[in-house]
Amino acid sequence: MATTTQDAAKVGAQVGRSVQRLESREKVTGRAEYTHTMRLPNMLHAKMFRSTVAHGRIKSIDTSAAKKVPGVLHVITIDDVMKVIPNPYYGPAFHDQPILAHEKVRFVGEPVAVVLAADPHVAEEAAQLITAEYEELPPVFDEVDALTSKVYVHDELKPAGTFADLKHLKDAKNTNMALDYRLRKGDVDKAFAGAAHVFEHEFKTQKVLHLSFEPHATIADYRDTGVTLYTASQGPSFVRTEIARLLGWPENKVRIKVPFLGSGYGSKLYIKLEALALALSMIARRPVKVALTFEEMFYQITKHPCTFRIKSGLDKDGRIVARKCEVFWNGGAYADIGPRVTQKSGLTATGPYEIDNVSIDSYALYTNVTPAGALRGFGVPQLVWAYEGHTDMIARALKMDPVAFRRKNLLREGRPHATGTILKDAATEKVLDKLVERMNWSQPFDNGSGTVKRGRGLGIAIKAVITPTTSVAIVNVSGDGSVTLYCGTSDMGQGSDTAMAQMVGEVLNIPTESVRVTPRDTDVTPYDMGTLGSRSLFHMGHAVQRAAEHARDQLKALAREVGEPENSNTPIRELFVKRYGMQAGNVIGTGVFKPDYVPPAPGTGLSDNVTAFWMISGAGAEVEVDTETGHVKVTRLVNVLDIGKAINPQVVESQISGAASMQIGFTMFEKMHLDGGQVTNASLADYKIPGFHDIPPMENITVDTYQSNGPFGAKGVGEVATFCVSPAIANAIDDAVGVRLMELPLNPETVFRAIRAKAGQPLGDE
Amino acid sequence: MTPFELAEPTSLKEAIKLLDPDDPTIRPVGGGTALMLMMKAGVFKPVKLISLRRIENSYSTIAATGDGLRIGAMTTLAALERSADVKKAAPLITRTLKTLSNIRVRNVATVGGALAHGDPHMDLPPVLMALGATLTVMGPKGERKLAVEDLFAGYYETVLDKDELIAEAHVPAHGTKKAAYMKVTTGSADDWPALGVAVVLEGDAGGIKSARIVASAATDKATRLKSAEAALIGGKVDDTLLAKVGDAAADEAEYIADVRGSISYKRELMRVYVRRAVRAALEGAK
Amino acid sequence: MSATKTISFTLNGAPVTADVKPHHNLVELLQGQFGLTGARETCGQGLCGCCTVIVDGLAVSGCLYLAAFLNDGAEVSTVEGLDTPAKLSPVQEAFVETAAFQCGYCTPGFILMVGQLLDEHPDPDDDQIKHYLTGNLCRCATYPQVMEAVRLAAKKRKAGAAA
Numbered sequence A: 001m002a003t004t005t006q007d008a009a010k011v012g013a014q015v016g017r018s019v020q021r022l023e024s025r026e027k028v029t030g031r032a033e034y035t036h037t038m039r040l041p042n043m044l045h046a047k048m049f050r051s052t053v054a055h056g057r058i059k060s061i062d063t064s065a066a067k068k069v070p071g072v073l074h075v076i077t078i079d080d081v082m083k084v085i086p087n088p089y090y091g092p093a094f095h096d097q098p099i100l101a102h103e104k105v106r107f108v109g110e111p112v113a114v115v116l117a118a119d120p121h122v123a124e125e126a127a128q129l130i131t132a133e134y135e136e137l138p139p140v141f142d143e144v145d146a147l148t149s150k151v152y153v154h155d156e157l158k159p160a161g162t163f164a165d166l167k168h169l170k171d172a173k174n175t176n177m178a179l180d181y182r183l184r185k186g187d188v189d190k191a192f193a194g195a196a197h198v199f200e201h202e203f204k205t206q207k208v209l210h211l212s213f214e215p216h217a218t219i220a221d222y223r224d225t226g227v228t229l230y231t232a233s234q235g236p237s238f239v240r241t242e243i244a245r246l247l248g249w250p251e252n253k254v255r256i257k258v259p260f261l262g263s264g265y266g267s268k269l270y271i272k273l274e275a276l277a278l279a280l281s282m283i284a285r286r287p288v289k290v291a292l293t294f295e296e297m298f299y300q301i302t303k304h305p306c307t308f309r310i311k312s313g314l315d316k317d318g319r320i321v322a323r324k325c326e327v328f329w330n331g332g333a334y335a336d337i338g339p340r341v342t343q344k345s346g347l348t349a350t351g352p353y354e355i356d357n358v359s360i361d362s363y364a365l366y367t368n369v370t371p372a373g374a375l376r377g378f379g380v381p382q383l384v385w386a387y388e389g390h391t392d393m394i395a396r397a398l399k400m401d402p403v404a405f406r407r408k409n410l411l412r413e414g415r416p417h418a419t420g421t422i423l424k425d426a427a428t429e430k431v432l433d434k435l436v437e438r439m440n441w442s443q444p445f446d447n448g449s450g451t452v453k454r455g456r457g458l459g460i461a462i463k464a465v466i467t468p469t470t471s472v473a474i475v476n477v478s479g480d481g482s483v484t485l486y487c488g489t490s491d492m493g494q495g496s497d498t499a500m501a502q503m504v505g506e507v508l509n510i511p512t513e514s515v516r517v518t519p520r521d522t523d524v525t526p527y528d529m530g531t532l533g534s535r536s537l538f539h540m541g542h543a544v545q546r547a548a549e550h551a552r553d554q555l556k557a558l559a560r561e562v563g564e565p566e567n568s569n570t571p572i573r574e575l576f577v578k579r580y581g582m583q584a585g586n587v588i589g590t591g592v593f594k595p596d597y598v599p600p601a602p603g604t605g606l607s608d609n610v611t612a613f614w615m616i617s618g619a620g621a622e623v624e625v626d627t628e629t630g631h632v633k634v635t636r637l638v639n640v641l642d643i644g645k646a647i648n649p650q651v652v653e654s655q656i657s658g659a660a661s662m663q664i665g666f667t668m669f670e671k672m673h674l675d676g677g678q679v680t681n682a683s684l685a686d687y688k689i690p691g692f693h694d695i696p697p698m699e700n701i702t703v704d705t706y707q708s709n710g711p712f713g714a715k716g717v718g719e720v721a722t723f724c725v726s727p728a729i730a731n732a733i734d735d736a737v738g739v740r741l742m743e744l745p746l747n748p749e750t751v752f753r754a755i756r757a758k759a760g761q762p763l764g765d766e
Numbered sequence B: 001m002t003p004f005e006l007a008e009p010t011s012l013k014e015a016i017k018l019l020d021p022d023d024p025t026i027r028p029v030g031g032g033t034a035l036m037l038m039m040k041a042g043v044f045k046p047v048k049l050i051s052l053r054r055i056e057n058s059y060s061t062i063a064a065t066g067d068g069l070r071i072g073a074m075t076t077l078a079a080l081e082r083s084a085d086v087k088k089a090a091p092l093i094t095r096t097l098k099t100l101s102n103i104r105v106r107n108v109a110t111v112g113g114a115l116a117h118g119d120p121h122m123d124l125p126p127v128l129m130a131l132g133a134t135l136t137v138m139g140p141k142g143e144r145k146l147a148v149e150d151l152f153a154g155y156y157e158t159v160l161d162k163d164e165l166i167a168e169a170h171v172p173a174h175g176t177k178k179a180a181y182m183k184v185t186t187g188s189a190d191d192w193p194a195l196g197v198a199v200v201l202e203g204d205a206g207g208i209k210s211a212r213i214v215a216s217a218a219t220d221k222a223t224r225l226k227s228a229e230a231a232l233i234g235g236k237v238d239d240t241l242l243a244k245v246g247d248a249a250a251d252e253a254e255y256i257a258d259v260r261g262s263i264s265y266k267r268e269l270m271r272v273y274v275r276r277a278v279r280a281a282l283e284g285a286k
Numbered sequence C: 001m002s003a004t005k006t007i008s009f010t011l012n013g014a015p016v017t018a019d020v021k022p023h024h025n026l027v028e029l030l031q032g033q034f035g036l037t038g039a040r041e042t043c044g045q046g047l048c049g050c051c052t053v054i055v056d057g058l059a060v061s062g063c064l065y066l067a068a069f070l071n072d073g074a075e076v077s078t079v080e081g082l083d084t085p086a087k088l089s090p091v092q093e094a095f096v097e098t099a100a101f102q103c104g105y106c107t108p109g110f111i112l113m114v115g116q117l118l119d120e121h122p123d124p125d126d127d128q129i130k131h132y133l134t135g136n137l138c139r140c141a142t143y144p145q146v147m148e149a150v151r152l153a154a155k156k157r158k159a160g161a162a163a
């Protein structure tokens, strides 16, 4: 329940309280300012002309008709861009993405030219008049094909140099592989040879996307002395570094401001429209806004489709003795952060199970489709979809109860994960126990009769946080005693500003509501690696805690200096007045956090400290299947999570239900349809997302845990509830109608086809 | 959206004069909800729109007539949904509107637009067809009557000339007839239908005297399923008969494949939902 | 080129005049000429509700509604008209207290639709709530919290009316 202002006034109990979000008023009054609706004086609007072919060499671009449209100021291609930015390639892992298509186009929808005009309608009309001629090249779309294809999306790979484990790919030619992560533990071949049972399955996930309701937007205001970007970004620090690099400028001439963010879910990470907006503003010498329409988001960034070949060997008692994982990530035309996804989630591909002999190969692959990046789970939901389906299939084949089978193989606290890192503060047992209890698993279950069948299923998952990353925070106590927090975590709706302020309040013993969190502005907010992968509450939380403690220590020193007794209640303002003779001065606390980490050893991928913390979750589903049509109704969804201590229980609850609901969409119907690389459902009319009627009755439970190395016992919560939803539902469908679906989404036609195939009456291909 | 002109005539006659039988870039606009989608997607770039929003008020009204309803073409779907006369004479329409689009669209969209757009996914056309509704169509040469059943020529195509307007719809009252409409979605719950089935029957489970069964969305236009109707008439309505009716419907209809389902799948949906709709009509609406 | 027309109407209770081009929709009018960004275009297709505006008492999708459709004398209200410097509306208060938003992009649309719902059904049941709000989507999926907010808002409005 919401707390009242009386509670707020009570100091000393800020962490663990359901504080109302600090930005509530701006959001409910519609006055919160987002980049997409922002305007600057004298600003131009940009509209893009995009590639209609999936792979081709650009022969010519005809902009003459567009230039003639009254009101058009510039029509820009890569040639114009290169006059102001000679090396126009950007990206977090690889410098592989050109600001506009350069020589080649690599996916349908890639920006090829841009029109600038003061009136966006004029720019749009003109952009429609641009034409281009291409020499079409054969495309590669499928991630498994991409590994062996003779079609190469890039002629040469260009690792950015940011990540050590990509160095060996420098200048590599004739490959679509942007990273091959491997883990080797024990002797897999020998273990398979000696196994009593061997199971091998291939699972697939589809292409889906974030669709944050504020589409991507950036406004660049370039001046000869410096540049300011207003951008919908989850990572202003990274944007600054990359923009400075493109300009060859020091970072202090680049200012990145992030207004309110209409969510992101991973889509607004690293660098997206910023480089283009910069180039356009340099050319126009005016502020330029690049803002995507809803449709254009389908050409910006998506989740990775994935093929996962998983093979397990078991002894006669049902213990998994060997597991081999081959994961193919469909990264699209530009690497974006795909190589990170490939490695950081790849290392958990064997799941929350203790297996002595493990082999994992995880491949980041280029293909000729919209680039893929992180989406709420950083690859983990794709993995869990496969390994928890696989787990159930094995249990079924061995006629073991799926829970008993999981218990037998569960990776427990204190035991080594496949990487060699000992599992700590990872409540696998508690989560499974609680899930089993809530699902009444030990009770008989009515599978229904007639044409509607019922089933239940569950899944459990593990994730390692992206490690190592750095966060810096500043806490500023002003002369009147009021407190301001500067931190680079982008609050895109997850409530981080409020949670961070709670930590400051807790340390300084002041009400959270009195703490101001400044908007993200790299001129004042210090470095943060980015708001991603559930890392912020942990990493930035630590930095914030340290900054607040640093400020507190200085306030204590100040009190001593002005002769106040230890622990006196003198208001902070009076300390300043005593010290400076008037209300003046500041106390500045700073905090930096970077966790310990041992990089995976080359070749084996082993490390005894691979992650700052583990995330564990489980989900259980009950479903009804209409066997005449394949419609599946989820009648119950139970989410059980280990999130450490909840800093703000109300916000935690909405993160859990929000994440699980989003995954319901990815599970049941969301899918980007592609035809020859062309997206055929790039609109909300044809790409459906969950609405009120699609959300199942949900029970969200957090098990009682404390992250011993976390700030106030906390760890990340933004993604965990997505992990197990898909396999839990697929397992429930199997329980209901005895069919196994190997590919998402589980839409009615897919389910119906499987039912018919099982009955020996497969549906035709028309 | 690219610039265009907007004319706002104050009478239907004037509006017709402003239309051009040979110029597809001049088009009437009612609520604009369907047209705007096409214009925003760049599929339709009008030079001029003729707004019907200021024509005579009578075209925005609903009246109960002796044998049913007279509905002006500019009546909004929200007005239709809320009308006590409609609920009394043709409750199937009221029920259908609850799941047709959303409140904001219904507040603006018009009956004329829902029919004239020729979009096979819309819910009102199959329902009006099953109810045996007719239209008054006005053109430069005067008015003509047209059964809704004869309105659709194909995918997003009607038999209307470019300078003809739908003025009114006439809907016979249900009377003792039994009716149901079923909307089948395969994406989210609020998706456009993969299949719509409207059924209007005379008779009871002991024997059906007359039937109109109309399918939409899975087909390229709202289509009467006459062999399914024939199969239904006469015999006692039991599982065997319903299976025959479903099979006849499934065989008779022609399907289109899209993101909502393949042809093979839609055929199976047809088989099941024609059966379910007949049963629902007989059991009465909840 | 298309002709501009001048329309006089009331916006959140105050008389205003605007020059409107035929191809401008209501969102562009509000943002461009009045600096009101509470109605914002997301899907542009009438589906999500982020662009909700109340015209003459009825909710419309500003993304699909031509600005030129406004009649002289029309009454237009937006989310920005709901609060005073001292007080939020009961629906807004309820959204704050139940944390019925995350990123907040969809929130103005939800709040306006909930207002419409409660005008018509002061004591809505869950089905009525869902029915009314099917046309409002939230990618952050705050649906359970919105349900709670509506129930709380109903209580607050009743308490306010009784007081």
Ligand SMILES: Cc1cc2nc3c(=O)[nH]c(=O)nc-3n(C[C@H](O)[C@H](O)[C@H](O)COP(=O)(O)OP(=O)(O)OC[C@H]3O[C@@H](n4cnc5c(N)ncnc54)[C@H](O)[C@@H]3O)c2cc1C
Binding pocket: B027, B028, B029, B030, B031, B032, B033, B034, B035, B036, B037, B052, B073, B074, B099, B100, B101, B102, B105, B108, B109, B110, B111, B112, B113, B114, B115, B116, B117, B121, B122, B123, B124, B164, B165, B166, B167, B191, B192, B193, C045, C046, C047, C064
């Ligand atoms: C978000 C959304 C969801 C929707 N969901 C559904 C749904 O679930 N079910 C459903 O059935 N429909 C649905 N619709 C469609 C909706 O019903 C139509 O958009 C609406 O009925 C069209 O009416 P309008 O007055 O806005 O038409 P307009 O857009 O004004 O016109 C549509 C077409 O009809 C022509 N026209 C308009 N009036 C006349 C007339 N009197 N005579 C001749 N021609 C005319 C126009 O030239 C145009 O070609 C949805 C629409 C939207 C935007």
Ligand code: FES
Binding pocket: C040, C041, C042, C043, C044, C045, C046, C047, C048, C049, C050, C051, C052, C061, C062, C063, C064
């Ligand atoms: S933007 Fe208008 S309804 Fe989505």
Ligand code: FES
Binding pocket: A213, A262, A263, A493, C101, C102, C103, C104, C105, C106, C107, C137, C138, C139, C140, C141, C142
């Ligand atoms: S709160 Fe983010 S879309 Fe609703």
